[in-house]
Amino acid sequence: MTTIDPAHERQLREASYPGSTTAAVRLGIHTAFTVLVGVLLGIAVGALVGQLRAMAMLGLNETSEWFDNGVPLWLFVVGLVVGIPLMFAAAVNYNSWNHRYSGNPDRIIGVTAAVLAMAGVSVALWIIGMVLWPEPETFGVRDRSEWDGAEWTVYWMKAWGPALVTAATVLMALGGATVRRNRDRRRAELEHLMATGRRVPGVVTEISRTPSPEASKTQLNWTFSFPDDEGNTRWVERQEFFTAESHPVVGATVWVLFDPADPGNLSRIHASLTDSDDPADYTTRGM
Incomplete structure (x- = not known):
């Protein structure tokens, strides 16, 4: 029981959020959390790609062995099973506090949750690819034959794979910024036309x-x-x-x-x- 109208109290609380320190801190927390969830998903993706890369380097079409690619099998499973639902929760909370901080429920300021998650995936892939993926036992040679173009491509996946994801992240951020800028321009034109x-x-x-x-x-x-x-x-x-x-x-x-x-x-x-x-x-x- 309360002597204060809960609905009115919620309205007052929501009205106090735009531009406030509380909303800024919460938005910062959920921004970091979204990136970290992206890192977790990136670990799972990097582990899977590392497994496929190891199989290709060894010339295997199938295997039941989990190769040493810097990520244990249990972490790969956790990354997928936990990371995917966490990503949805992180996006919902990030969007909610982004709207509260800006005071505008119709748009996102800064970048979207998808861009933040992709940034986390990129970080994880760079670390896994360049640091954790092991070098082949015989560099440049397999079965006494020098690597061909396909094998060199698979080997350098550790660099071009993360680079592609990073490029996609940058393009997503730029694309989102362009869409928001065009939407703001159209809104300004409409407001001017409404007045004149x-x-x-x-x-x-x-x-x-x-x-x-x-x-x-x-x-x-x-x-x-x-x-x-x-x-x-x-x-x-x-x-x-x-x-x-x-x-x-x-x-x-x-x-x-x-x-x-x-x-x-x-x-x-x-x-x-x-x-x-x-x-x-x-x-x-x-x-």
Whole structure:
């Protein structure tokens, strides 16, 4: 029993998080934890790849032996069995505290949990590949024959394998930053258009089909019309994703935001199914 409304108390607590030291510390803890879980998964991946590498170096197609590749069998099993569920838990907590710290539930600041985990995997693979994987007993020679190109490729897997994962991690981080930057730019453009443009009612004139209730989202081709400031009717065709609960209906009213100085510019024409002044309701509906 309490004399304080728990719901109100939770609201006050959540409102105190954005930019706070508490949220920053918790976000830092979950950031480090996500990287460490990535390291654990990287150990498992490195052990498996090391086993396959050892088999290839020895010319074996199959074996029941766990070779000495720097990672014991029990750690490989633990890395997979424990690491995978921990990764989901780490991502959920990281995203939660990232949103709380930023105060924005719709975006991640910094990098995503996937990038952090990949960074951990990269670290583990570099250590395992360059330090723990043993050197072959006869370097450059097997069965009295010099290694061919395939065997040299397998041997240097210890370098190019981690390098590929590291490159993928960097590309993921850069790709995410680009997506966020473009999204912020579009948001700024919409906010500017909301302040300086025109918002008028339009009409849905055509849809390709009705969204399936079984699907989370369905891709539709749809057309709407609206009058510009000169009294001309303009038709706009779009291809977007909608849910069965919220989608355009022929004859229904939509609200169209456009630039009266350039009414034919499709990139500056946006539609909302509701009479909203929130720029987010006029963004393109993707997956």
